[in-house]
Amino acid sequence: MSVAQDAHAYFHSQGVHEALAEAVKQVVLENAPDALARIAELLAARSASAVAPAPARPPALCTYLETVGNTPLVALRKCLPDGVRAARVLAKLEMSNPGGSLKDRIALHMIEQAEKEGLITPGVTTLVDFTSGNTGIGEAMVAAAKGYKCVIVMPQVPAMFERYIICRQFGADVHLLNPAAGGDAFIAYVEELGAKPGNFYLGQMSNRHNPEAHVLHTGPEIWAQAGGQVDFFVHGIGTGGCIAGVGSFLKSQNPQCKVVALEPSEARMHTGAPMGKHGIVGWMPGFHSKFLEGVDLPAAELSDAPRGVVDEWGHVSTPECVAWATKVCRDEGMMVGPSAGAAIKYACDVACRPEAAGKTVVVIVPSHGIRYVQHPLWGPMKEEAAHALPATPVADKGAPILQWDSAAQQHD
Numbered sequence: 001m002s003v004a005q006d007a008h009a010y011f012h013s014q015g016v017h018e019a020l021a022e023a024v025k026q027v028v029l030e031n032a033p034d035a036l037a038r039i040a041e042l043l044a045a046r047s048a049s050a051v052a053p054a055p056a057r058p059p060a061l062c063t064y065l066e067t068v069g070n071t072p073l074v075a076l077r078k079c080l081p082d083g084v085r086a087a088r089v090l091a092k093l094e095m096s097n098p099g100g101s102l103k104d105r106i107a108l109h110m111i112e113q114a115e116k117e118g119l120i121t122p123g124v125t126t127l128v129d130f131t132s133g134n135t136g137i138g139e140a141m142v143a144a145a146k147g148y149k150c151v152i153v154m155p156q157v158p159a160m161f162e163r164y165i166i167c168r169q170f171g172a173d174v175h176l177l178n179p180a181a182g183g184d185a186f187i188a189y190v191e192e193l194g195a196k197p198g199n200f201y202l203g204q205m206s207n208r209h210n211p212e213a214h215v216l217h218t219g220p221e222i223w224a225q226a227g228g229q230v231d232f233f234v235h236g237i238g239t240g241g242c243i244a245g246v247g248s249f250l251k252s253q254n255p256q257c258k259v260v261a262l263e264p265s266e267a268r269m270h271t272g273a274p275m276g277k278h279g280i281v282g283w284m285p286g287f288h289s290k291f292l293e294g295v296d297l298p299a300a301e302l303s304d305a306p307r308g309v310v311d312e313w314g315h316v317s318t319p320e321c322v323a324w325a326t327k328v329c330r331d332e333g334m335m336v337g338p339s340a341g342a343a344i345k346y347a348c349d350v351a352c353r354p355e356a357a358g359k360t361v362v363v364i365v366p367s368h369g370i371r372y373v374q375h376p377l378w379g380p381m382k383e384e385a386a387h388a389l390p391a392t393p394v395a396d397k398g399a400p401i402l403q404w405d406s407a408a409q410q411h412d
């Protein structure tokens with residue numbers, strides 16, 4: 001290959017061959033005394049103009065995990081009762097997170113903090129946690145996106161159906177435990193598993209980065225979106241991380257803000273009652289939150305008096321949660337899960353009180369209703385669909401075109 005061909009190939013590979021050809025043409029036209037210096041000058045001027053701003057485009061895409069958080073805060077309208085006195089009841093739509101719940105926030109924050117502390121390495125560490133709710137899904141999602149192996153531990157009960165298939169679809173492994181063994185035995189199992197070489201126990205129930213995610217993100221988002229006015233904050237207690245984190249942040253901005261923590265009426269353990277069976281998925285796992293004051297007190301010393309960040313210990317029953325999840329779906333077109341139905345019911349009660357007149361009530365919607373197809377919430381629709389969609393469809397072309405009209409069935 002000649003020197004000229006070499007040079008041509010080099011300039012071609014650098015994408016400057018056209019520019020060079022033009023510069024040479026220009027130098028010949030100008031009959032410049034120092035041709036090489038003039039070519040260099042022309043090329044430099046051209047590359048400076050090449051860094052001029054690019055034409056307008058849609059905003060740059062971010063990575064998938066950057067879509068966690070910054071969820072909408074919307075005003076509830078048609079589900080509000082007639083006697084409502086509050087100026088606004090605002091719902092924070094945590095189902096808009098990419099993994100479908102508010103737990104994406106703590107999953108991402110706990111994992112990224114462990115990375116910052118040098119405790120875990122993608123492709124090497126297996127992340128482990130116990131969860132009967134949405135945290136496992138968030139953790140399995142973040143683990144998949146970042147390249148960690150993941151083991152999610154949950155009780156072997158039918159209600160885990162959606163969580164099981166979603167975690168498995170993200171590539172996580174699932175360990176199912178004897179549901180009769182109880183909360184302490186579950187934690188002992190997962191702590192032992194998490195302590196094995198190569199494993200890391202995320203521990204949402206006691207990891208301080210759980211409430212911290214809400215102090216750093218959820219709380220400030222709510223405060224800014226509500227325009228700096230929040231008078232009541234209403235949310236259920238699972239790990240207690242959200243109520244502790246958001247509650248303390250909101251009180252730091254407005255010391256008068258009332259924090260209302262909710263439990264199932266059947267299991268008011270934070271007020272000293274025994275654990276009872278309930279269907280508000282995500283609330284009350286069977287022990288006192290480690291993030292809320294009173295965790296070290298015996299049940300007899302707990303009451304519903306204000307304690308720590310919590311001003312009011314409210315409660316909602318499982319039938320009320322079912323009724324309200326359905327009501328919110330039909331009135332607002334907002335498909336919420338059982339715990340959101342319960343929390344919105346209580347937020348509406350608060351909004352009707354005289355002391356709420358003209359005030360702002362904020363309630364968390366933790367997750368989307370479609371995630372709970374095994375819940376009694378969906379019982380009537382599932383039963384209807386079983387009749388509407390027979391396992392063996394009609395095969396006769398001559399049969400009537402309309403085989404099922406749900407409206408006609410209801411009136412029959």
Ligand SMILES: Cc1ncc(COP(=O)(O)O)c(C=O)c1O
Nearest residue numbers: 133238239240241242282339366
């Ligand atoms: C659906 C749902 N609602 C409410 C909560 C309560 O949130 P936290 O664990 O921050 O107390 C959870 C927690 O698991 C949940 O999954």
